[in-house]
Amino acid sequence: MKRSRGDLDRAEFAREVEAARGIDGRRTARTVDADPSAEPPWPAAEFVPGPTLRERITREGPLPPHTVPRLAADLAEGLAAIHACGVVHRGLDPDHVVLTDDGPRIVGIAHAPRTPPEPTDPAACAYLSPEQLRTPDLVTRATDVFSLGSVLAFAATGSGPFEATSTATVVHRITSEPPALTGLARYPDLRGLVAACLAKEPGERPTAEALLERLSATTPRPGTAPADAPPAGTFARKWRPTRRTALLAATAVAATALAVPAYLLRDSAPAARSPAPDDASPTRDATRPAARLTGHTGPVTCLAFAPDNRVLASGGADRTVRLWDTVEARETATCEGHAGAVRAVAYSPHDRTLFTGGDDGTLRTWDARTGAARGELATYKGTFDGVRCLAVHPEGAAVAVGVGSRIELVDPATGRSRATLTGHTGRMSWVAFSPDGTMLASVAA
Incomplete structure (x- = not known):
């Protein structure tokens, strides 16, 4: 007997929840319970104390320069752990990154079945990938990498690379225009990495594992001192x-x-000294x-x-x-x-x-x-x-x-x-x- 779309959604949700339970929780919120058979189905995750990335930046402005590469490495680590368990987040944005005393954590991993979103608020779709906007059901790990690139640009500059006042403009920018990354000029290495994440074609984006490997080679991890110097004058x-x-x-x-x-x-030299050349100061x-x-x-x-x-x-x-x-x-x-x-x-x-x-x-x-x-x-x-x-x-x-x-x-x-x-x-x-x-x-x- 052919199962309904609702039954298929519940079965997919049950598989996703089971997979999410195995995700390493160092950079993610753990999924602790769920009921796929409930009406409506629901997941439950551990409570992660701290402000979201959006709340922090709304209150205090862009993150300090030395913290952005570290944030990138931590979020890449979280995504790599999520993807290793066969799960795609599908909604990574500044509201799904919580800044705790131990570092950032990705939340909102397991999603209850739902119809594809039709956002009317520009902020609701500013971190989606081009493929999500075209075909919401066909998302892959590369979708999360695109969202990560937008989140990192927001963390460093205080605004997303595709932000606009209307939803239609946001969608057009994501699908057809290059990202606005001029604010990342002081992060030359990070700018190239973010640009790679924001490639329009999913196959051209790096994986979360590749990002983590690249960032781990150049970014101080927890317990090490940041290596930035003061602004140069x-x-x-x-x-x-x-x-x-x-x-x-x-x-x-x-x-x-x-x-x-x-x-x-x-002058630290002895008192007796050779005469200075004609063009030199004594x-x-x-x-x-x-x-x-x-x-x-x-x-x-x-x-x-x-x-x-x-x-x-x-x-x-x-x-x-x-x-x-x-x-x-x-x-x-x-x-x-x-x-x-x-x-x-x-x-x-x-x-x-x-x-x-x-x-x-x-x-x-x-x-x-x-x-x-x-x-x-x-x-x-x-x-x-x-x-x-x-x-x-x-x-x-x-x-x-x-x-x-x-x-x-x-x-x-x-x-x-x-x-x-x-x-x-x-x-x-x-x-x-x-x-x-x-x-x-x-x-x-």
């Missing part, structure tokens, strides 16, 4: 820290208004390092001089803060306590306290001279929230802490927030007080 382009070296450098960049302390220009070559400070085992991510110019603090992706005697060019202390890369260091105006912040979302304080830990002054636990920049009021009255897309004005003694400044839509990258302490400037990427 004139100084950073001339003296970009290597993986294991911080440079105390006197550079010929007077136009950038970077003051170079006299002791860094001091002073030290300002394009060469005056001292080389080695010790960090990862990229140097931030620097700050103590007010007395005697100590330089450097923070690194190796999760340490190091203090250097700038006269003797030697390390005097290593400060350990952050659980992620250190992104910002700043001294109090009285040489007593060093403030540091990092990817672990903590604001910490240290004895500015000995490096002894004083404790965790404040914690910001939102997913992907990290302290990216700091500035101390010239009189020490407050600390400006750049967290997400906001600034917290913190009491330097208690860590309590006195005010929250909002307005940026991107990730905080720089913050600075005016010399008289009456103004605060900020930049978000």
Whole structure:
């Protein structure tokens, strides 16, 4: 006897649920129960705490640059696990990615039988593949890869590559136009990968397993420090820290208004010296390092001089803060306590306290001279929230802490927030007080 379409749908749903139970749950929500015979049929998955990717970006703007490749690798891992069990997600979008304390998780894997969707909201179809829009019943693993490419573009830029105000325009862009990927210019490697995922023909897209292999070779996995450096400016382009070296450098960049302390220009050669060539300056070559400070085992991510110019603090992706005697060019202390890369260091105006912040979302304080830990002054636990920049009021009255897309004005003694400044839509990258302490400037990427 010929079975009805409903019976076939229920049988397919039962097979999908059984397969979904075997999916590795490290990057997915586990399917814990289902009833294919119920009216209507239903699946049940474990509860995954945390905001969705859409909620996070709507609230705080695009993800920080160093987290996007890691997110890509984690989601590729989740899709690879789903596909290995013979399941196709069919609906991966920013609402089906939950950001937990342990990393992103893909949810909504097992679907109850349903008729093909006919979305009227442009956002409802902006992450579908061309083949889904043409023939909803004929979806494959390549369909999920296309959706992944759109999700990653959204994570990095705050908008999907095919977004528009009308459903008809979205459908036309997905099926007939190239994706809008100009916002991925600062991710050259990721841009090529996303473009490959968004190929119109399913057979031209990489598999989730191939994506995972490619990303795993270049992306720090959980437990390793991210390897990105701060946004490059004139100084950073001339003296970009290597993986294991911080440079105390006197550079010929007077136009950038970077003051170079006299002791860094001091000639270290004996008093007796050969006459300088006619076309050379009698002073030290300002394009060469005056001292080389080695010790960090990862990229140097931030620097700050103590007010007395005697100590330089450097923070690194190796999760340490190091203090250097700038006269003797030697390390005097290593400060350990952050659980992620250190992104910002700043001294109090009285040489007593060093403030540091990092990817672990903590604001910490240290004895500015000995490096002894004083404790965790404040914690910001939102997913992907990290302290990216700091500035101390010239009189020490407050600390400006750049967290997400906001600034917290913190009491330097208690860590309590006195005010929250909002307005940026991107990730905080720089913050600075005016010399008289009456103004605060900020930049978000």
